[in-house]
Amino acid sequence: MVSNHNVKRTRVSPEALEAKRLKELSKVKEYLALNDDLLARKRSKTYRKEDFEATTRILSINPEFYTAWNYRREIFLNGLFPASTPAQIDEFLSSDLDMTMAQLQRHPKVYWIWNHRRWCLEHVPEGPGEDGDSREGWRRDNWNKEMFVAEKMLDRDPRNFHAWNYRRYIVASWPSIRTKDDELKYTKKKIQSNFSNFSAWHQRSKVLGAMWEVTPATRTEQDEGMSSHHTYSRFWLIILEEFEFVKSALWTDPGDQSAWIYHRWLIGEGDDLVVLQREIDVIEELLVEEPDSKWCLDSLVHFQRLLLQHKDESSVDVSSIQQRCAFALTKLEAIDPKRNQRYQDIKLQL
Template sequence: MHNVRRQKPVPISEEAAAEQRALEQKQLETIQRLEGDVAARRARNDLTDDALDATTMLLACNPEFYSAWNYRREILLAILTEDNAKRLISADLELTQRFLRKHPKVYWLWNHRRWCLVTLAQRVPSAALAQWKQELGLVEAMLEIDARNFMGWNYRRWVVEQIAAFRLSELNVQSDTPFPEVLSTDIPQEAKEALLALAENELAYSMRKIEENFSNFSAWHQRTKLFGPVWDAKSYSEEQRHKEREAEYDTVRQGMYTDPSDQSIWLYHRWLVEQAPTRETLEAEIATITELSELEPDNKWCIQSLAYYKDLMNKLYDVDTKSEVDGLLARLIEVDPLRKGRYNDLRT
């Protein structure tokens, strides 16, 4: 975890170390034996239930063995029928769910779940929407364990995209634009309302995760994807958009004062400012950060942001801030000497 000092390893006896090495050697030999069996089966194009079981045993030991996942999909495609498709795919979804409890950041597990769901939609369309909705529950549970698991967040966005596409299909609406960008396009009102509810649910979810922990870059990032399309779908005027941004600034300011050293808050703040960098906005945010900087004089994020926004004032509104920006960059060299070269480049 960030900002948590690592604990020194507890020394163990030589006898315990020898037992550990013996166990690891035994595990390695098991994996090598299973890998050899799977490789031989694939070489002779074995696409049977026994071959499927062989990949299960190997992947239980090493879920990052992507070739085994590829082989497993070849087997499933060979043995899937109209009668067994739902059962076999559901079994693989259960399998990956079990593996994810222990290995939540293994890409190939998330990737295989995507393949399972797409295949289920192709083979048993009537079961797809219910399963995608269940997936939201699964990924929500995973994000309860680790709210900043970016693979979980990426997967959640993909699942929501599939639900949105399915709903458009149900309403006989054709669109090549993915969710949530499709909300900014000219689609029928009924479809827009259905997808708008989905987007607002995601905004509410991301805010819940932020309120639990401001240091959640993925949750902040989720909001950057949703606001524009949602406001477009609601046909918001610039005045309404300004009001929404002001509410968002209030949330971000809470985060700044709660944990001024957290990078994710400052990155989101910069995104928010850049959506409408009016002179009034820049002046207000510079004043807020200046006040915080007085409390946190060595905080590099405060100093960086002040330098960036004052430079924008100079570029956009011809306000002479060059000497102030140069002074802030010089201060950054003092508080963040590891990036001295970068700050000197910016000064020139």
């Protein structure tokens, strides 16, 4: 048989269809039986090895069954761990990390798998590890492996926000694994390979934000060896480098929102009238090349409205800015008619 699209179809006999239906029905019955059995075990509060194996069976079929994950952890805490040495506990948890890694290969965005890995890491006991003489050895070894896992998952899918969240969790929990400079280099590499990687931009903002929150002096202290008349602090040097970096992304793909959102965050961090005006000039320069760019026009309106908030601080031409905003909004109504009401409301607020 040939379809209308010239795709050859294989005729399936009624017998084959019935066999398929019965096979699927058998799988459903098997799963329901496992489900009922597991819930009965949980209600009985039994924490034996066979109960643990029951969670393994059902989770191999349905890794989103959060009750099974919770019961599995109860078995660890109330049954297996109390009867085990620290070395055995470490072995149990390492085995579960291996099991969940195999599951992530098939289900990379199931929250409960990532969540269980976190729990396992947090319950690794003190032990010598590979170096043989450190109480933190087992913990350090496992956390180091987890960074490798996160990077492998991000190599497979650079936009997997579960993997990005997990990476942030690892760095926050065990800071010695990666310095903030290491994270900036890593996010830059990911962004340069794909400027639309919103998760990588978001990670970069988190790292920089954490760097700048360390001490209030961060934004004003001078670099060692800089002349006293130099006005840039370390904070501003990094900000200026970031503006150059994000500018390359905006010019490469002005239609992608990821870099524009980061750009707005960066200007908010700078919170400086001179920087604001300079970035408006950058957008207007880009708009000459991309006159119908929605994000160019939208950002221009956004930043010009911020400029109006500084009208008492400088010689801001309010009337000119309002006219330019109105012109951009009118153009946006034509380019992006689905958001007409939003643009009209902004006009009324000018």
